[in-house]
Amino acid sequence: MANLFVISVLSLLIGSGFCCDQPSVDSSYYTSTNLKLGKNAAFVVELTVKCKNNVQDLKLYADVNGVQYPVTKSPEGNNYQVSWTAKNKKSPAALFDVKFFDESGYNALKKAARINQDANTVKPLFSVDVKHHGMSSGFWVSSELIALAAASLIFYVVCNERSAVIS
Amino acid sequence: MAPKSSNFSKEEELLLQDFGRDLSRKSSVIFYVHALFVSAIPLWLFNRIHQMEMLDNAILFVIGTIFSAYFVALAYKNNKFELKHKIAQKRSDGVAAELNAKMSETESKKISKKEKDERILWRKNEIAEAESMQLAVFYTNSLFLILLILSSFFFFKSYSPMPNYIISMVGASSITGLLSTSSQK
Numbered sequence: 001m002a003n004l005f006v007i008s009v010l011s012l013l014i015g016s017g018f019c020c021d022q023p024s025v026d027s028s029y030y031t032s033t034n035l036k037l038g039k040n041a042a043f044v045v046e047l048t049v050k051c052k053n054n055v056q057d058l059k060l061y062a063d064v065n066g067v068q069y070p071v072t073k074s075p076e077g078n079n080y081q082v083s084w085t086a087k088n089k090k091s092p093a094a095l096f097d098v099k100f101f102d103e104s105g106y107n108a109l110k111k112a113a114r115i116n117q118d119a120n121t122v123k124p125l126f127s128v129d130v131k132h133h134g135m136s137s138g139f140w141v142s143s144e145l146i147a148l149a150a151a152s153l154i155f156y157v158v159c160n161e162r163s164a165v166i167s
Numbered sequence: 168m169a170p171k172s173s174n175f176s177k178e179e180e181l182l183l184q185d186f187g188r189d190l191s192r193k194s195s196v197i198f199y200v201h202a203l204f205v206s207a208i209p210l211w212l213f214n215r216i217h218q219m220e221m222l223d224n225a226i227l228f229v230i231g232t233i234f235s236a237y238f239v240a241l242a243y244k245n246n247k248f249e250l251k252h253k254i255a256q257k258r259s260d261g262v263a264a265e266l267n268a269k270m271s272e273t274e275s276k277k278i279s280k281k282e283k284d285e286r287i288l289w290r291k292n293e294i295a296e297a298e299s300m301q302l303a304v305f306y307t308n309s310l311f312l313i314l315l316i317l318s319s320f321f322f323f324k325s326y327s328p329m330p331n332y333i334i335s336m337v338g339a340s341s342i343t344g345l346l347s348t349s350s351q352k
Contacts, residue, residue: 144320151316155309162306165253 020051020058020102020125027128035137044083045098045128061106063099066119068109071100093134099124190244194300198243199236205308206235209315209336217319217328227329231336238344239311245347246303254302255295262291307343314339 027047032038049058060071062082071082082098101109101124108122190198210228213219221228266287270278278286319335326334 144316148313148316148320151309151313155313158302158306158309162250162302165250165257165302 020055022052023126024050025126029130031132033133033135035135040085040087041135042085043130045130046081047128049078049080059103061101063101064096094132096130096132097127098130099127101125198240201304202236202240205239205311206232213328213332217331219328231332235336235340238340239307242307242343242347243303246307247299250302251295251299254298255291258291258294262294263287266290311339311343314342
């Protein structure tokens with residue numbers, strides 16, 4: 001009986017220490033849009049997570065379209081970052097719903113995958129929307145060429161004017 | 168060799184002042200302000216596109232701008248001198264017609280031919296001065312900027328920003344100044 005009591009108290013303590021209660025999330029993201037920089041699209045999401053029960057050192061996992069990625073934490077504070085790449089053809093312009101799971105959520109997700117259960121039944125800790133505008137190689141004429149063309153046109157006009165005066 | 172004579176009449180001195188290579192104070196100020204402004208434009212290019220920090224490269228930028236401004240102002244001066252004569256010749260008939268039209272018949276009879284010619288000359292000089300300055304500034308600026316764009320973004324594109332800035336600014340301003348020393352006969 002005493003053992004059961006100790007185990008329950010310990011579980012409560014441990015559980016409350018590692019479960020984030022009512023997280024508030026501050027997030028920002030970057031997605032690559034320039035095809036000239038690389039054929040794969042790169043995504044980076046940075047976030048700050050504050051739990052109501054002041055849990056530190058959360059271990060988080062991100063789920064993007066059914067693929068899980070580990071989330072790294074900065075040594076100080078509650079700053080987290082996750083990044084991934086995808087082939088450009090597989091990442092057109094879209095709104096990505098990036099779900100974040102704590103350790104228990106991640107285990108539940110893995111279990112659901114093993115027993116062929118729908119992954120949407122596992123509730124994430126929180127989710128972040130990432131808007132990807134798609135990748136493009138930009139305008140087919142470079143900006144310095146346009147600047148040179150404009151400068152050449154002006155120079156041609158002024159040369160004509162000068163020639164008319166000098167002749 | 169005949170000694171230099173400083174015994175010019177007032178009219179001759181005025182003519183020298185108007186048609187000589189030396190600039191009036193006002194013209195000098197205008198030219199140097201324009202030259203500084205045009206030489207400062209590339210700073211924005213190199214800061215935003217080549218990512219050169221303004222404070223880190225402040226000394227280089229100041230020296231480069233002053234060096235370029237000197238040669239661009241020299242080009243203004245030379246181009247203006249060359250153009251002024253040609254413009255004065257071209258506008259001669261038009262100015263004479265304008266002044267004759269402005270003067271009434273009685274007024275025209277009152278003033279002597281010499282005074283009329285002086286007025287025409289003065290007006291011709293005024294127009295030629297303004298037009299030659301504007302055309303010289305326009306021409307020199309466009310030449311300088313096109314040389315700068317070519318050297319900085321095409322010929323020396325692969326150079327790191329600092330040598331790119333030095334070569335582009337020195338090259339563009341020097342070539343602009345050099346080309347202004349040529350004269351057409």
